[in-house]
Amino acid sequence: MKEIREKARELMKGYCRVCKICDGRACAGEVPGMGGLGTGSAFRNNVTALADVTLNMRLLHNAIQPDTSTSVLGIPLSMPVMAAPIGGISFNMGGGISEEDYAEAIVCGCRDKGVIGCTGDGVPPMIHESGFAAIRKAEGHGIPFIKPWDGSEMVEKLEKARETGCSIFGMDVDAAGLITLRQMGRPVTPKTPDELAAIIERIHSWGAKFILKGVMTPDEALLAAEVGADAIVISNHGGRVLDHAPGTAKVVPGIADAAKGRIRLLVDGGIRDGVDVLKMLALGADAVMIGRPFSIAALGGLREGVGAYIDTLKAQLVQAMVLTGCNDIASIDKRILHED
Incomplete structure (x- = not known):
């Protein structure tokens, strides 16, 4: 991983410093790029909120060879981890590799390791x-995320995604209000419950399931369940859309x-290692998504780099x-969390 990170740092110069501690301090306001919006506080909040969670150490037990496998939305996983949807290699990561190579590294590298x-x-x-194209190459083992476009573009992209x-x-x-899309003259917007329900009904008619990413409050989690979403991702878009948003762990x-129990709960934001994964599960998530570390692994080592990070x-x-x-x-629950 050290070699992979060094290679990524070389390729991402000017876009990501590949800091030893990825907390958003060095890249505040660098959007496009890998930083957080404005002051970068939402990015930092993701990291600090998770760092503030501490664990109870217990060693009088028989948990010698833990089983990390699980299943999410009918997909068996070697552990409850997914690579978050990230794109735009040229304007976010420096273009050191192609968009095609990046997507293939993420999708196929994850499939290789059972996530x-x-x-x-x-x-x-x-x-x-x-x-x-990467999902097709992986024989459908991937999740395409579509931005909340207006009009026919949403339907057209869903139909194309279906072909994977x-x-x-x-x-x-x-992603609603994302700076990079506004700069390109292609703004995206929030969706009403009725609009979401229609989209979800279409997807369910295909025998498929739907994840809504970007839920940060209990009322919208319940609303997502009411309109038929199968899962939500608790996410502030990596701190890249709303300055001063709370960290997701909060x-x-x-x-x-x-x-919980009405809809599957995924979460991203500030997750860097396996201990962070454990913390999010103990807080109540069913699985996690990880963004920037997967991007660094893909840039620095392509498919093999992604596999090394997963290992x-x-x-x-x-x-x-x-x-x-x-x-x-x-067996991971709140009992492993330390309370002051």
């Missing part, structure tokens, strides 16, 4: 086209209290489960 990668959307068309053979579709509604417990992540998760007495994913 699943998501693909991004945006302007220009090569972003979604590269993602769709995927069984899950996503919409990152948290809002997961309240959303879980309101909606590292799984080893860290197993160690953390041993040290907190968790035999399997189902």
Whole structure:
């Protein structure tokens, strides 16, 4: 991983410093790029909120070889981890590799290791086209995320995504107002419950499932369930759309209290290692999405780099489960969290 990170730092110069501690301080306001919007506080809040969560260490138990496997929306996973949908290599990451190579590294690298990668959307068309091509190459093992476009573009992209053979579709509604899209003259907008319900009904008619990314409050989590979404991603878009938003780790417990069991709960934001994965699960998430670390692994090592990061992540998760007495994913709950 050290070599992969060094290569990524070389290729991403001017767009991401590949800091030892990825907390958004060095890249505040660098959007486009990999930074957070404005002051960068929402990016930093993701990291600090998760860092503030501490764990109870327990070693008087029989959790010697924890089982990290699980299933999310009918997809078996070697651990409850997905690569978050990120695109725009040329204007966000420096263009050191092609959009096609990036998407393939994420999607196929995740499939190699038994997890699943998501693909991004945006302007220009090569972003979604590269993602769709990677999912087709992976025989449908990937989740295409479509931006909340207005009018016919949404339907057209969903139909194209359907041709990849995927069984899950996503919409990152948290991209509404994204600076990069406004700069390109292609703004995206929030969706009404009725609009969402129509989109979800179409996807369900295909026998597929739908993930809504960008939910940060309990009321909208319940609303997502009411309109038929199968899962939500608790996300502030990596701190890239609303300055001063809270860290996702702060809002997961309240959303879980309101909606767990009614809709599957995924979360992203500030997750860097296997211990962070464990924390988010203990707070109430069913699985996590990870963004920037996967991007660094893909830029620095392509498909093999993604695989190396996943191996590292799984080893860290197993160690953390041993040290907190968790035999399997189902046994991870609030009891492992330390309360002052």
